[in-house]
Amino acid sequence: MSSLRDLSHWRLLAAVALSPLAALYGLFLLARGVRRGARRLAGARHALATVLVCQNGHPNATTGRWECARCKATYLGWIGRCSVCGAGAGWTPCGICGAGIPFPWAGR
Ligand SMILES: [Zn+2]
Numbered sequence: 001m002s003s004l005r006d007l008s009h010w011r012l013l014a015a016v017a018l019s020p021l022a023a024l025y026g027l028f029l030l031a032r033g034v035r036r037g038a039r040r041l042a043g044a045r046h047a048l049a050t051v052l053v054c055q056n057g058h059p060n061a062t063t064g065r066w067e068c069a070r071c072k073a074t075y076l077g078w079i080g081r082c083s084v085c086g087a088g089a090g091w092t093p094c095g096i097c098g099a100g101i102p103f104p105w106a107g108r
C-alpha cells in the first residue's frame with residue numbers, strides 16, 4: 001500500500017513542480033498572442049492612415065493617382081495595392097522632396 005501512496009505523492013510533486021512551467025508557458029502564449037494582435041492592429045491603423053509623412057515631415061496622401069511599379073498601369077485610390085495587377089507597393093517618393101517613404105504596412 002505504501003507504494004501506491006508514494007506514487008500519488010510523486011504525482012502531486014510533479015504537478016506542483018510543473019505548474020509554474022505551465023503557467024509560464026501560458027503567459028508566453030498569451031504575450032505572443034497579444035503582441036501579434038497589437039502588431040496586426042498597428043498595421044491596420046497604418047493602412048487606414050490617409051497621410052504618410054516623409055523623413056522631412058512632408059505629408060503625402062495615401063489616396064490619389066499612382067503608377068504601378070510592376071505593370072506600369074495608372075491606378076486611382078489607395079496607394080498600397082495596384083488595382084490593375086494587384087501588386088503591393090512597398091514605398092512611394094515624397095511628392096514634395098522626392099525622398100522615399102517605405103510603407104509601414106509593407107513587408108509584414
Ligand atoms: Zn500593377
Ligand SMILES: [Zn+2]
Nearest residue numbers: 054058094097
Ligand atoms: Zn518630403
